[in-house]
Amino acid sequence: MKIKCIIIDDEPLAIKVIENHLSEFPTMELVATYNTAIAALPIIESGEIDVAFLDINMPKMSGLDFLRSLPTKPLIVITTAYREYAVESFDLDVLDYLVKPIPFARFLKAIAKINTRIGIDKSSEVTFKEDPFIFLKVDKKLMKIKLNDILFIESLKDYIKVFTTTGDFLVHKSMSSIEEELPSENFLRIHRSFTIALNKIKSIEGNSVEIANRRVPIGRNYLQIAKQKILNSTDFIE
Numbered sequence: 001m002k003i004k005c006i007i008i009d010d011e012p013l014a015i016k017v018i019e020n021h022l023s024e025f026p027t028m029e030l031v032a033t034y035n036t037a038i039a040a041l042p043i044i045e046s047g048e049i050d051v052a053f054l055d056i057n058m059p060k061m062s063g064l065d066f067l068r069s070l071p072t073k074p075l076i077v078i079t080t081a082y083r084e085y086a087v088e089s090f091d092l093d094v095l096d097y098l099v100k101p102i103p104f105a106r107f108l109k110a111i112a113k114i115n116t117r118i119g120i121d122k123s124s125e126v127t128f129k130e131d132p133f134i135f136l137k138v139d140k141k142l143m144k145i146k147l148n149d150i151l152f153i154e155s156l157k158d159y160i161k162v163f164t165t166t167g168d169f170l171v172h173k174s175m176s177s178i179e180e181e182l183p184s185e186n187f188l189r190i191h192r193s194f195t196i197a198l199n200k201i202k203s204i205e206g207n208s209v210e211i212a213n214r215r216v217p218i219g220r221n222y223l224q225i226a227k228q229k230i231l232n233s234t235d236f237i238e
Contacts, residue, residue, distance in 0.1 A: 017102060
């Protein structure tokens with residue numbers, strides 16, 4: 001069973017991110033993309049669409065005004081850079097509310113809600129075509145970084161440096177922002193300046209861990225919790 005969906009967003013980059021996320025799910029069929037809500041009205045009125053990924057801040061008509069105008073609508077997943085419209089959106093019976101930039105792990109939860117609402121049988125559950133990943137903006141282009149390739153991340157004031165098995169990437173992003181995109185069961189903040197991948201740890205010595213022949217410090221305020229989680233993690237390489 002294919003779930004037919006559309007994307008309504010006036011930002012090409014945002015559309016591309018959602019397209020890439022959707023491509024990981026064989027049950028999801030992207031029928032079309034639209035730059036304005038008004039342009040998407042005919043296909044929504046046709047009743048042929050199961051899900052619409054809808055931006056809020058768009059020209060001519062906002063996503064929320066568009067929702068209010070619809071007598072019947074498909075399942076709606078809001079995709080926006082603004083957190084403050086969440087309550088108003090759920091009052092309009094949206095299925096989910098995703099804040100940009102949308103981490104793949106969070107998008108996965110939205111797909112699970114869609115599957116539950118539409119009633120996809122567990123025998124046809126989603127399978128990944130490849131490892132989970134995130135997109136990071138490096139030198140004005142989006143780089144696709146597989147989560148399993150990340151070794152550790154270092155904070156450098158207004159930037160972060162992402163160390164991976166395939167190279168190092170400097171990204172204009174805060175550590176707290178990147179942490180929201182990473183699954184907490186696989187990544188751990190061990191210092192105000194360092195977040196590590198648990199499955200890449202080779203050893204613990206004193207107040208540091210060894211990852212890819214590099215010593216990464218564990219901050220004093222993080223030491224107790226960090227060591228407990230590392231030693232209890234099934235990902236830790238002994």
